[in-house]
Amino acid sequence: MTINPRMLILAREAQGLTQQDLAKATGLAQSTLSKAENGLRPLPEADVPQVAKVLKVTPDLLTWQEEVYGFGSASFFHRKQQSLSQRTLRKIQARVNLLRMRLVRLSDGIAVDTSLTIPRIDIEDVETAAEAARRVRAAWRLPMGPVPNLVNIVEAAGGTVVLRDFETHRINAISVWHPGSGPLFVLNSELSPERQRFVLAHEIGHMVMHEGEPPRDTAEKEADSFAEELLMPAAEISKDLGGIDVRKAAALKPYWRVPMQSLIIRAEHLGIISTARSRSLHAYMNKAGYLTSEPAPLQREEPQVYKEMLRIHVEEHDYLVRELAQVIGMTEDDLADEISPPSRRGLRLVRG
Ligand SMILES: [Zn+2]
Structure with a gap:
């Protein structure tokens, strides 16, 4: 099993670990890891499974030849x-x-x-x-x-x-x-x-x-x-944006399915309201806390x-989960989470 140094670096960085962190977690010398990542001396075969485990990937992933x-x-x-x-x-x-x-x-x-x-x-x-x-x-x-x-x-x-x-x-x-x-x-x-x-x-x-x-x-x-x-689109939205204010932006939002803030900026860019007016609406939205959390959120578009x-x-x-995990170089636990992710609501409850 020949480790691809680039994949070793990538898997380590994906966990947000430094070489030093990885050395500590695996008990290996940092110089061993450094040389393996520089392609100077391959990682001893006996150490590969331990390194892969800490990095939450399969040993096989560390041999992938893809470009980074x-x-x-x-x-x-x-x-x-x-x-x-x-x-x-x-x-x-x-x-x-x-x-x-x-x-x-x-x-x-x-x-x-x-x-x-x-x-x-x-x-x-x-x-x-x-x-x-x-x-x-x-x-x-x-x-x-x-x-x-x-x-x-x-x-x-x-x-x-x-x-x-x-x-x-x-x-x-x-x-x-x-x-x-x-x-x-x-x-x-x-x-x-x-x-x-x-x-x-x-x-x-x-x-x-x-x-x-x-x-x-x-x-x-x-x-x-x-x-x-x-x-x-300018040709279709312009007629809607006349006299826009925060209340009107809130009313247009569910139809155009864009942030209220984007509707106001769009009106400014199309010359329907002045920059000064746009700024004052922006300031009002900021004060109302709408820049971080707008009222009447849309339904999220979920990727498929x-x-x-x-x-x-x-x-x-x-495919068994174990087999598929092997194909994509992932731990079974991580893959199980991807297949049925913990629900947002559940997470929020746990966080209290
Ligand atoms: Zn960009």
């Missing part, structure tokens, strides 16, 4: 204070990488029937991000007006959406699109249902316009502008693809 990628796109909640520690960032990145590798393994042998695709659009060709959004709406044959379940649409177009607890509010989402598979959107499970829709639309904008391109300063603005036009892939293996392909 950096971020495709990461969206931050507090753009001005990106004081996210390197360790947290690497931990989230490692988890997304593992998830992507597992998805590739799970999709082996499962035919995905999809007539839609997620188009790639060069923004130079269409001039504005809003035009890119209109082309995506047309490609997906979306009806006029509000977008129905966006998670369902993007998954029908070959994407996979997964909600994950990032253990921080500072990061909204991570998206990656690697050759040979559909784009993966990992969204922070702490987002409100309406914020989740906007963040997903923003990330779709990155995948459509920016993935694989050199980074550009205007990318964040473009993704926001894409998300606004995708969810709130990943769960469905697990379900097909267990129910239709007759």
Whole structure:
């Protein structure tokens, strides 16, 4: 069994452990781990099971030969204070990488029937991000007006959406699109249902316009502008936004299925209200606590693809949980949680 040093690093980072932490937990010398991670001297075979156990992966996973990628796109909640520690960032990145590798393994042998695709659009060709959004709406044959379940649409177009607890509010989402598979959107499970829709639309904008391109300063603005036009097309929403205030935003929210805050910003960007008016509404929302928790939350859009892939293996392909855990390099306990996650309500009760 030859360990792939990159997988050893990835599995360690996914647990948020330093080399020192791992040495302590396994009783191995840090120099042994360091040399194994640098590819200088392979990890002694007898120590592999213990290391894998601490890292909550199968020994086999440590031999996988996959490439490890950096971020495709990461969206931050507090753009001005990106004081996210390197360790947290690497931990989230490692988890997304593992998830992507597992998805590739799970999709082996499962035919995905999809007539839609997620188009790639060069923004130079269409001039504005809003035009890119209109082309995506047309490609997906979306009806006029509000977008129905966006998670369902993007998954029908070959994407996979997964909600994950990032253990921080500072990061909204991570998206990656690697050759040979559909784009993966990992969204922070702490987002409100309406914020989740906007963040997903923003990330779709990155995948459509920016993935694989050199980074550009205007990318964040473009993704926001894409998300606004995708969810709130100017031609259809303008008539609704006249004289918008907080009460009206609350009334429009269930129909357009976007945050009240996004409706107000949209009105400002379309020149329907002034920047000063938008700011004063923002201040009012802030005072009322609506920026952290808006009234009348929408129903959450639940992703299906990943769960469905697990379900097909267990129910239709007759995999035992132990066998499936082996295929995707996961512990049986973790896999059991993925198949039937503990309910949110239950968790809240435990936390008191
Ligand atoms: Zn972004």
